[in-house]
Structures are given as structure tokens and as C-alpha cells.
Amino acid sequence: MDAIILAEGLCKRYGDVTAVDGVSFRINRGEVVGLLGPNGAGKTTTMKMLTCYMPPTGGRATLDGLDVVAEPLQVRARIGYLPENVPLYDEMGVHEYLEFIARVRRIPAARRAEAIRDIVRRCGLAAVVQKGVAELSKGYRQRLGLAQAMIHNPDVVILDEPTTGLDPNQIVEIRQLIRDLGREKTVILSTHILQEVEAVCDRVLIINEGRIIADGTPSQLHAEFQGAQELDLVVEGAAREALQAALDGLSGADRVTVAEAGGGALSAHVLSPKDADLRAAIFRLCVERGWVLLEMRRTLVSLEDIFRKLTRRDAA
């Protein structure tokens, strides 16, 4: 597929704090991609780098082959962006505001009125177009924010937490708008709500502590994580390579990582599907080779688990 956004090793450090730590991904034209993660995971920072609000401290990102640092004006012209807190000018009228955006977005004077009429219709703003921005309800503010992000018909629309603070009906309406938008545009949205991703996204990037920890369609992620199991072992008397090779050789072991555990012992982490119980096989393997199995612990992980872990840090 045709990639529109490419990020390679994107980093952002604020002094000692690393907000985004070597993030790489590609986003294809026409995809609706959700960045999922708790607050402070690096979602907003990643978006701010893609929208040229601030430059990465490492790595690079391109949109349609245009570098966000080298050609920020061209990149910005192709993006529509709605920041998290929906900043609008309260002293302006709704129509006046859209006209300002249309002007800055270089929509020719002849087409401006039509572009505004069109976006007002698509975003359901007809009832408030004569009002002042300060009078709008939260739901209408969000719609106006979406309208300013879409008025120039951009290739990519980036929405930072587009449904936070809305009531359930408004959430449904905004999601519908995003789905409609996603039929023709590339959309990147961030959220910390699992259901939102399942409701609107073709693909999910799960971000935690500045790193991408999972990437796939919602159903792939379910298949990958739900019901997988992890075995943690501590083994004494084995050579590192021999242990790695022996565990890799077990059928059903998807991913094996071996590390020094200190005191001559090795620790190993084995990831396997839910139905493959490797505990007996590992025990027999150790007996056969004369290794001492000091510890073995099994944990089942699910998408929910990952989320609970993420949200717990969020609450702290």
C-alpha cells in the first residue's frame, strides 16, 4: 500500500525527560489509525511533531515525502489538526472564524463561501453558524474544531483526543463524523479508550512510555494478545546459547529471550499461544540436559491486561 506518513526513530526529549523514544511507523493513504495509550504515553507529542508544532530531537518524519523539519509549510498545508483542548477564538463569530481559517488556508476568494457552506453542512454547524464561538456548547466546539481541520480538504487529518469531555450522544456523533471522514482521508486520532479504537479505526498503534508496543488491526491485536501466555524461568547450570537454542527448538515457543540472572543462573522469558502448555516440556528438557530449574511461573495476558497496566499508571 501507498504510505503517506513515515516516521523513523522519532524522538522527543525535554531536558532529562524522554517523551517519545524512537518511534517508527508507517501510515497508509486512506487509513484511520488510532494512537492508543494512557496520558503521558507520548501520543500528543508524536502528533505535535507530525504537525510541525515542534521538531523531533531525533529521527525523522515525512508526509508525502516532505520532511516535517525541512518543509514545515508544505506539510502543514496538507494537514488538518485539532489539538486536544480545542483552542478557538472566543471573541469571534463561528462564520467569521471559519472565514479566517479559509483565508489562512489559501482557499481562493471565489471558492471561500462555498467551502464554508460545505463544511458547515458536513459538520452539522448550520444551527450555530450565526452565533459567537463563546456561546457554543462543548459538542459544537468540537464540531467547529473538526470543521477548521477539514475546511481545506487536507490529505491527512490529525485529531488529538477528539471525543474527550463529550456526552455519550455527542461521542457517537463525532465518531460518525470521523468514520465519514475516514472514507476519503487519512485520519490519525489519539485516544485512551479501547472501544473508540474498535469503533472507528482500521489500525491501532499502542504507545506506552514513548514507545510503540503494538501495531495492527484491532482484530489482529486481539488475536495476538488475548490468551497468549508467558513463562518466566530461572535455570542454573546451562550455557546461554544452549538454553536459547533448546527453548527455541520447542514447538509452540513463539518468542524466547534469555538473560543473565546473576549467580551463574539464567532467566528466560517464553511467549506462547494459550493452547500450547510448555511447562512439562521445559521440565523434561532441563532434566535431560542436567540443568537445574530454579523457578517457573506462568502468566496469561490479554488485551485487557495490557490496558489495565496502562491505565493503572495513568491513574497514579
Added chain:
Amino acid sequence: MNGAWAVFRRDTAGFFNQPVAYVVITAFLLICGWFFTSSLFLAGQADIRSFLASVPLVLVFFAPALTMRLLAEEWRNGTMELLVTLPLRDVEVVIGKYLAALGVFAVALALTGPYPVTVAALGPLDWGQALSGYLGVLLMGAAFLAIGLLASAVTNSQVVAFIVSFFLCFGLFLLGKVLPLVPPALVPVVEFLAVDTHFANLIKGVVDSRDVLYFLSIVAACLAGTVHVLQGRKWGR
């Protein structure tokens, strides 16, 4: 510069959609009106020089009041994030906002037009000198507004922006007044930096390119500084 035009229009509308422009213009006219009429009726002089000579002190308050919200409010409300992710150059944002403030000031100044006309009706008016004086006021306003915009760029608080620009403008104003107290070795420097020195020539009717350049270089330096601060503040985040 299409972008600067759009920003200029928005901020000009911003001044007139809110009470800011009306309050500031009214206050400006009231104070200027007092200086003009007091010299006309109390001192019995049909002259606009005393009115023009009093404007610098008024401007020291007036310019920061106009510029304080221009950028500080954008930072505070978060609208700066949208503004700088629109396809606008920083320099377009700065110039658009600066010209909007300058426009409001020009309107205020234009509304003092009846003063020279009144004087001309009462007796002979040296139009050349009056225009040169007005040029001086305009240039000083331009310089003070640029200082104010710079102050507004560095902070999220309008109050801080007002106070910082007030002190900078007042400092430049005061330099001319404290000249007698300055050590002789420093006199040329202080004299050069003081607003008074340059304004005094213009008000006398002497349009010297050095004086014009003095004001224009303050404008250029402050606007360049504002662009720099804007870039630094978002890139440093």
C-alpha cells in the same frame, strides 16, 4: 504575505469586537484632548506643539495596553498551537498582529485631526511642522508597539506583558529626562538612546533621516526579536 493579511484582519476585528480598541482610543483622546484644550484655553496658545509634546507620556501607557494581549492571550488559550500549525510563517503572524495594533493607533491619531484644523482656523498653522510632529508621534507609537509585541511574546500573562513593555517604554522615555544627572562621559550614549532627543527634532519640524532610522530600527529589532522568541518558545518545548 497573504497570511499576514489574514492575521491582520482577524486581529483588527479582535480589537473592535472587544471593548479594547474603544476603551483605549477613548482614553487616548480624552487625555490628548485635555493637553490640547488646556494649552488653547488656559495658556491661550493656538498651537499644537504642546499637545504633540505631551503625547510620548500618553503613549507609554497606551502602547502596552494595545499590544499586551496580542500574543500572550494566544499562548494562554492554546490558540497559538493552532496558529502555528496553520500554513503561516512566524514572520507573517508577527507582522499581521503588529500592523493590527499599529492600525488601531493610527485610527486614534487620525481622530486628533480636528486639533490642527482648529488651530489653522484660529490663526496661521505651520503645516509642515505639524505633519513632521505627527510623523514623530506615529514613529514613536510604532516603536513602542513593537516593544509591546515583543513583551507579549515572552509571557502567557497579559499583566506581565503590560508591565514589561511599560517599563521598557518608560525607560526609553525617562532617559531623555535624566540627561542632566548622567556622568558626562555617558551623555552621548544616553542622548542617542533616549526617545526625547529624536522626537524633539521631529516636533520642531526637522525630519532627519537619523531620527527616523532610530525609531525604525527599534521596530525592526523588536519584530525580529518577536519572531525569534516565537520560534524559540515552540521549538524549545
